[in-house]
Amino acid sequence: MTEHDDKPTEGLERLLRHWGAEQAAREAAPPERPAPPAFEAAPPKHRGGTLVLRWAPLAAAAGLLVAAVAFFVAGPVSRRGTEMARQQADQLREPEAATAPTQAGETTAQVERLRAELEAALAAKQAAEARLEGAVPREQHEAQLARLREEFLADKAALIAGMSARIAGLNQAVEARSREADAAAERVEALTEQLAAAQSRAEAAEQRLAAAAPDEQFRKRHEALAAEYANLLALHRESMTRAREAEAAFSTAQVRTQTLMDNFQRLYVSAVAPGREGLAARRSASRRTAMVARCGELARRTDDRQMAELLRDAVVLFTRLELLDPRDADEARAFGALVARSNVVERIDRLLAAGKPMDEARTTLFEAKLILSGAEHVG
Amino acid sequence: MSASRTSWLVLAAAAALLAGCAARPPLRSVDWAAGEAPAAASARDVDDLNRAVAAMLDEEYARAAVMLLELGPRFEALGDDRRAAECLFWLGFCREKQGRTSEAAEFYRRVLSEHPDQPAARQAADRLSLLAAE
Numbered sequence: 001m002t003e004h005d006d007k008p009t010e011g012l013e014r015l016l017r018h019w020g021a022e023q024a025a026r027e028a029a030p031p032e033r034p035a036p037p038a039f040e041a042a043p044p045k046h047r048g049g050t051l052v053l054r055w056a057p058l059a060a061a062a063g064l065l066v067a068a069v070a071f072f073v074a075g076p077v078s079r080r081g082t083e084m085a086r087q088q089a090d091q092l093r094e095p096e097a098a099t100a101p102t103q104a105g106e107t108t109a110q111v112e113r114l115r116a117e118l119e120a121a122l123a124a125k126q127a128a129e130a131r132l133e134g135a136v137p138r139e140q141h142e143a144q145l146a147r148l149r150e151e152f153l154a155d156k157a158a159l160i161a162g163m164s165a166r167i168a169g170l171n172q173a174v175e176a177r178s179r180e181a182d183a184a185a186e187r188v189e190a191l192t193e194q195l196a197a198a199q200s201r202a203e204a205a206e207q208r209l210a211a212a213a214p215d216e217q218f219r220k221r222h223e224a225l226a227a228e229y230a231n232l233l234a235l236h237r238e239s240m241t242r243a244r245e246a247e248a249a250f251s252t253a254q255v256r257t258q259t260l261m262d263n264f265q266r267l268y269v270s271a272v273a274p275g276r277e278g279l280a281a282r283r284s285a286s287r288r289t290a291m292v293a294r295c296g297e298l299a300r301r302t303d304d305r306q307m308a309e310l311l312r313d314a315v316v317l318f319t320r321l322e323l324l325d326p327r328d329a330d331e332a333r334a335f336g337a338l339v340a341r342s343n344v345v346e347r348i349d350r351l352l353a354a355g356k357p358m359d360e361a362r363t364t365l366f367e368a369k370l371i372l373s374g375a376e377h378v379g
Numbered sequence: 380m381s382a383s384r385t386s387w388l389v390l391a392a393a394a395a396l397l398a399g400c401a402a403r404p405p406l407r408s409v410d411w412a413a414g415e416a417p418a419a420a421s422a423r424d425v426d427d428l429n430r431a432v433a434a435m436l437d438e439e440y441a442r443a444a445v446m447l448l449e450l451g452p453r454f455e456a457l458g459d460d461r462r463a464a465e466c467l468f469w470l471g472f473c474r475e476k477q478g479r480t481s482e483a484a485e486f487y488r489r490v491l492s493e494h495p496d497q498p499a500a501r502q503a504a505d506r507l508s509l510l511a512a513e
Binding site for chain 1: 425426428429461465468472502
């Protein structure tokens with residue numbers, strides 16, 4: 001064969017090869033599997049990313065819920081708790097906004113971390129509450145301390161002032177006593193000198209007496225004088241005793257007289273103003289005995305200036321007594337002060353004791369005394 | 380937290396008190412002309428009257444009259460007729476002792492005309508009788 005003759009053969013071979021290759025390929029390809037029945041259809045296989053995407057929102061919601069609880073519990077207690085809860089929520093939102101967590105384990109770890117932070121926030125809340133409870137008493141304590149300090153300083157100042165006054169008084173007393181002691185010492189010294197002089201005089205007299213011859217007349221005179229002195233001494237003691245007894249009797253008589261006078265006064269007032277007592281009885285007695293008119297009349301008639309003044313005062317007092325309301329405690333007290341100030345009862349006593357008044361005046365003055373005496377104590 | 384709650388409670392109590400005070404009716408002055416009970420004279424007023432009487436005991440009638448001229452209107456304003464009448468009577472007494480008998484009689488007559496039911500009226504009538512006799 002020639003080269004030219006070979007060319008158709010080569011083309012055929014090429015076609016055959018091509019056909020053969022296709023055939024070989026068809027034959028080599030595996031036969032198609034029949035479609036399985038529907039009920040046997042296997043679930044579509046999910047990839048790992050799909051599973052994470054389904055649980056991530058739930059995990060985020062749980063995280064948000066925990067954060068909300070932490071915010072609710074720790075929020076009112078302190079800003080620290082609020083800030084922590086907000087940071088937790090931010091941390092939870094950021095991954096959600098960016099990319100969802102890829103593994104459930106990370107979510108669990110995050111929940112654990114949040115729980116730990118929640119416990120820490122609760123502990124911080126309790127600590128803050130404890131500090132808050134301790135803060136109020138401390139303020140009160142400081143205020144009380146300041147008040148006590150002020151009181152202490154005031155008491156201290158008052159004490160110092162009092163002590164200074166007392167010390168000054170004591171110093172004055174000490175000085176006075178010192179002066180008295182000096183004066184007493186001077187007196188003792190003078191008496192000592194006098195005693196020494198008397199002793200020396202007595203010694204001289206004894207020496208003179210011893211030197212002189214015994215004088216019988218002198219001795220008798222001395223004995224008589226001694227006896228007389230003893231008698232006088234006994235008389236003096238007796239008179240002193242009698243004076244004391246008389247004084248006691250006089251005091252008793254004074255008390256009896258006063259008692260008698262009081263009883264008589266009560267009797268008089270109750271007779272003149274029956275059924276009344278106190279200032280009301282005195283007012284009735286004054287009205288019924290017409291003391292204002294009687295005292296005024298006597299004051300006009302008398303020539304004694306002292307008695308006229310006394311009667312004029314009595315007119316004013318009896319007028320005031322008749323005008324006041326005896327139930328009013330203030331007026332009763334004021335009237336008592338007026339009577340005490342005028343000293344009218346003692347002035348009547350002095351006039352009666354002097355025996356100056358005539359009979360009519362004596363009776364009027366005595367009745368005035370009966371009505372007014374003790375009025376300063378009637379309320 | 381408790382301090383904040385306490386602060387709110389105090390604020391609420393103060394607001395309630397303010398509202399109560401605002402709702403209270405205003406105080407009214409006493410109207411003597413309407414016949415209301417007169418206020419009692421104070422112990423100071425009684426002491427002042429006593430001082431005037433004490434001045435008369437000292438025969439300082441001019442000083443006593445000055446005090447009584449000040450005291451009388453005070454008792455009148457208080458509605459205390461008894462003491463107002465007594466002031467008028469003592470004024471007459473002072474004028475009588477000062478030798479101003481016509482003025483004294485005028486005061487005594489005022490007691491009788493303005494306060495005829497008071498105890499001072501009887502005393503004033505007695506003094507007027509004495510003045511007439513003299």
